[in-house]
Amino acid sequence: MTSIETHVTQPYKYGWTTDIESETVPAGLSEDIIRLISAKKGEPEWLLEWRLKAYRHWVTMTEPTWANVKYPPIDYQAIHYYAAPRRDKAAKSLDEVDPKLLETFEKLGIPISEQKRLAGVAVDAVFDSVSVATTFKETLKEAGVIFLPFSEAVREHPDLVRRYLGSVVPYNDNYFAALNSAVFTDGSFAYVPKGVRCPMELSTYFRINAMATGQFERTLIVAEEGAYVSYLEGCSAPMRDENQLHAAVVELVALDDAQIKYSTVQNWYPGDEEGKGGIYNFVTKRGKCAGVNSKISWTQVETGSAITWKYPGCILQGDNSIGEFYSVAVTNNRQQADTGTKMIHIGKNTRSTIVSKGISAGKSQNTYRGQVKIMKGAAGARNYSQCDSMLIGDQCGAHTFPYIDVRNSTAIMEHEASTSKIGEDQIFYCQQRGLSAEDAVSMIVNGFCKEVFKELPMEFAVEAQNLLGISLEGSVG
Amino acid sequence: MLQINNLHASVEGNEILRGVDLTVNAGEVHAIMGPNGSGKSTLAQILAGHPAYEVTEGSVTYEGRDLLDMDPEERARAGVFLAFQYPVEIRGITNAYFLRAAVNATRKARGLDELDTIDFLDVLDEKLKSIGWDDSFMNRPVNEGFSGGEKKRNEILQMAVLEPKLAILDETDSGLDIDALKTVAEAVNKLRRPDNATIVVTHYQRLLNYITPDFVHVLASGKIVKSGGKELALELEARGYDWVKDEAA
Numbered sequence: 001m002t003s004i005e006t007h008v009t010q011p012y013k014y015g016w017t018t019d020i021e022s023e024t025v026p027a028g029l030s031e032d033i034i035r036l037i038s039a040k041k042g043e044p045e046w047l048l049e050w051r052l053k054a055y056r057h058w059v060t061m062t063e064p065t066w067a068n069v070k071y072p073p074i075d076y077q078a079i080h081y082y083a084a085p086r087r088d089k090a091a092k093s094l095d096e097v098d099p100k101l102l103e104t105f106e107k108l109g110i111p112i113s114e115q116k117r118l119a120g121v122a123v124d125a126v127f128d129s130v131s132v133a134t135t136f137k138e139t140l141k142e143a144g145v146i147f148l149p150f151s152e153a154v155r156e157h158p159d160l161v162r163r164y165l166g167s168v169v170p171y172n173d174n175y176f177a178a179l180n181s182a183v184f185t186d187g188s189f190a191y192v193p194k195g196v197r198c199p200m201e202l203s204t205y206f207r208i209n210a211m212a213t214g215q216f217e218r219t220l221i222v223a224e225e226g227a228y229v230s231y232l233e234g235c236s237a238p239m240r241d242e243n244q245l246h247a248a249v250v251e252l253v254a255l256d257d258a259q260i261k262y263s264t265v266q267n268w269y270p271g272d273e274e275g276k277g278g279i280y281n282f283v284t285k286r287g288k289c290a291g292v293n294s295k296i297s298w299t300q301v302e303t304g305s306a307i308t309w310k311y312p313g314c315i316l317q318g319d320n321s322i323g324e325f326y327s328v329a330v331t332n333n334r335q336q337a338d339t340g341t342k343m344i345h346i347g348k349n350t351r352s353t354i355v356s357k358g359i360s361a362g363k364s365q366n367t368y369r370g371q372v373k374i375m376k377g378a379a380g381a382r383n384y385s386q387c388d389s390m391l392i393g394d395q396c397g398a399h400t401f402p403y404i405d406v407r408n409s410t411a412i413m414e415h416e417a418s419t420s421k422i423g424e425d426q427i428f429y430c431q432q433r434g435l436s437a438e439d440a441v442s443m444i445v446n447g448f449c450k451e452v453f454k455e456l457p458m459e460f461a462v463e464a465q466n467l468l469g470i471s472l473e474g475s476v477g
Numbered sequence: 478m479l480q481i482n483n484l485h486a487s488v489e490g491n492e493i494l495r496g497v498d499l500t501v502n503a504g505e506v507h508a509i510m511g512p513n514g515s516g517k518s519t520l521a522q523i524l525a526g527h528p529a530y531e532v533t534e535g536s537v538t539y540e541g542r543d544l545l546d547m548d549p550e551e552r553a554r555a556g557v558f559l560a561f562q563y564p565v566e567i568r569g570i571t572n573a574y575f576l577r578a579a580v581n582a583t584r585k586a587r588g589l590d591e592l593d594t595i596d597f598l599d600v601l602d603e604k605l606k607s608i609g610w611d612d613s614f615m616n617r618p619v620n621e622g623f624s625g626g627e628k629k630r631n632e633i634l635q636m637a638v639l640e641p642k643l644a645i646l647d648e649t650d651s652g653l654d655i656d657a658l659k660t661v662a663e664a665v666n667k668l669r670r671p672d673n674a675t676i677v678v679t680h681y682q683r684l685l686n687y688i689t690p691d692f693v694h695v696l697a698s699g700k701i702v703k704s705g706g707k708e709l710a711l712e713l714e715a716r717g718y719d720w721v722k723d724e725a726a
Contacts, residue, residue, distance in 0.1 A: 429561065429565045
C-alpha cells in the first residue's frame with residue numbers, strides 16, 4: 001500500500017454540545033406546526049399566510065434527484081422544526097443572554113461579549129432556531145445600516161422585509177426553498193441604505209446544537225443605490241450519529257451601482273470516516289443584480305457537511321451588472337458535494353466570472369455543476385468559467401457538469417477546466433526540501449486554491465487556509 | 478561523510494541496484510556515469526528517500542547516522558539535497574514562499590529561529606549575488622510554466638539557498654544548452670566548500686568539463702564496475718560504455 005492510500009481523519013474540532021435546556025416544538029410538519037412556530041415568533045398575519053402558501057406548495061412537490069449525491073430517504077415528519085434555548089423573556093442586552101450561550105460562541109472562536117468582540121466585524125450569532133446576540137447594533141445604526149436577527153427585523157421593519165422576502169428566491173422555487181419558506185426560524189437581515197458603505201464586515205455564525213433538529217434559516221441582504229456591504233457566514237454543529245438537515249435560503253438584492261460581497265466558510269459536521277452522521281446542507285442562495293452597474297460576488301469555502309447541495313447564483317438583470325462566484329469545495333472520507341453556480345444574464349453587457357476549485361480525498365465525491373444562461377436581450381454579455389479539480393488518492397471522484405445556454409450571438413463565453421492529482425512525486429519533492437508530508441499537502445492545496453482565497457476578507461482567508469489543512473489532515477500518510 | 482555498502486534495491490519487485498559500494502568524503506566531487514537503465518537515478522532517489530524504492534540489502538551511513546532509517550524530510554534537514562532530474566510544479570506557490578518554508582523547516586529542526594519574510598529576503602539576496610543570478614524566478618510559482626532549462630536552474634538556486642552538506646545532482650545537464658550548462662556549472666562550483674560534497678549523476682562527459690570531479694564511477698547493471706579519476710570520463714566519452722562492461726564481466 002502506498003502512503004497516499006492511508007487515510008486517517010482528524011476528529012472534528014467543533015463536535016461538542018452545549019448542555020442547555022431547550023424548547024422544541026413536537027417533531028413533524030403540518031399546518032398546525034407552522035402556526036405554532038409563527039405564533040412563537042409573534043409574526044404578523046401576512047407572514048403566516050406566506051408560510052402556509054409555501055407549505056401547501058411543498059406538499060405537492062417531490063424531492064429532487066438530479067444531484068450527483070446518494071442518501072437514504074429523509075423522514076420529514078421525524079424532524080423538529082423549531083428548537084430554542086429556554087428563557088423567560090427575550091434578552092434586551094448581552095448581560096441578559098444565558099452565559100452558557102456566550103461561552104458556546106467563545107469556544108467556537110466567535111467572541112460576542114462586549115470586551116472580546118472581533119474588531120471591525122459585527123456578528124449575529126444564531127443558535128439552533130434563534131438569534132442569540134447581535135453585536136455593534138448601535139454603531140451600525142448610526143451609519144443607517146440595519147443588521148438584525150430576521151425575526152426582529154420582521155417586527156421592526158415589516159415593510160422592508162415584506163417588500164424583498166421571496167423576491168429573489170420565491171417560495172415555490174425548489175423543494176428545499178419551499179420547505180424553508182414554510183418553516184424558517186431565524187437568520188439575519190441586513191439593509192444598507194442609498195450611498196452608504198457599510199463601516200464594518202457583517203457576519204452571521206450558525207450553530208446547530210439540539211438533537212434531531214433541522215436548521216432552516218433565512219438571510220436577506222439589501223443594498224440600495226450605491227451602497228456597499230461585505231458579509232460573512234460561518235457555521236458548525238456537534239458530532240451526532242444521525243444526519244441533520246440544514247435547508248437555508250439566502251437572498252441578496254443589489255440596486256443601481258450597489259455591491260454585495262458574500263463570503264461563506266462552511267464547516268458543518270461532515271460525518272465520521274465511515275460516513276455515519278453529518279449535516280445535509282441543502283441550501284438555496286441567489287443574488288439579484290437588479291440595478292445597473294451593480295455587482296454581487298459569492299466566495300465560498302466548503303469543507304464540512306456529509307452532503308452539500310448548493311448553487312449560489314446571480315441574476316444579472318441590470319445593464320453592465322457583474323456576477324462572480326469563487327468556490328473551494330473540499331471533500332474527504334465519505335463526503336459528497338454537488339455544488340456550483342448559476343449565472344443568468346438578462347441585461348446588456350453583463351459579465352460573470354466563475355472560478356471553482358474542487359478537492360477530493362478519501363472516498364468522497366466532488367461535483368461541480370454550473371449553469372450559464374445568456375438571455376436574448378443580453379447583448380455583449382461575457383462569461384469566464386474555470387473549473388479545476390484536484391484528486392488526492394485514487395478512491396475519490398471529481399465530476400464537472402457545465403450547462404451553457406446562449407440565446408444572443410454577441411455573447412462571449414470562455415470555459416477552462418483541469419484535473420490534477422497530488423502525487424507522491426509532488427509530496428516527495430517538498431519533503432526533499434525539508435517540509436513534512438502534511439505541510440506539503442497543505443501547501444500544494446493552498447496554492448491550488450489561491451485564486452479563491454485572495455477574494456476572502458483577510459482574517460477569514462487565514463481561517464480558511466487553516467480549515468483546509470485540518471480537513472485534509474491524514475488524507476496523505 | 479557518506480558510506481554506501483553493498484546496497485541492493487528494487488522497485489515494484491525488479492532489482493535495480495545489485496550491490497553498490499561508494500564512499501564520499503567532505504570536499505569531494507564524485508561523478509556517477511553509466512548507460513541508460515544502469516540505476517544512476519535510482520541511486521540518487523534512494524539516497525533522498527523516495528518511497529517507491531525498496532532497499533533489500535546493504536546499508537547507507539551519512540555522518541554516522543543510518544540514512545535509510547530517516548524520513549525524506551529528516552534527510553533534507555540534515556543537509557542532503559537532491560537536484561531533481563524532473564522537478565515538479567507547484568501551482569500558486571511562489572518560489573520565494575516555497576524556499577522560505579523549506580529554509581524555516583530546516584532551521585526549526587536545528588533549533589534556530591524561523592526567518593520572517595524580510596530577513597529571508599536578505600538571505601536570498603545575498604545567495605543570488607554569490608552565484609551571480611537575479612531574482613526573476615522568485616515571484617513565479619514553483620516551476621510552473623518554466624522551460625526545461627529554467628527548471629534545472631531553479632534546482633541549483635534552491636541548492637544555493639539551502640546550503641546542503643551533500644548535494645546530489647541527478648542529470649542536471651539533461652535538456653540544457655551549452656550556455657545554460659555553463660551557468661549552472663559555474664554556480665555549482667561557487668557553492669563548493671571544503672566541508673561539503675557533491676555527487677553528480679550524468680550520462681555525458683560534457684558537464685564534467687565544467688564541474689571537475691575528483692572521482693568518476695561507472696554504474697552498470699546496478700553495480701559500480703569501474704572507478705577512476707577525471708580522465709576516466711574522457712575515456713568513456715571516447716570509447717562508450719561497452720568496454721567497461723566487458724572488462725567487468
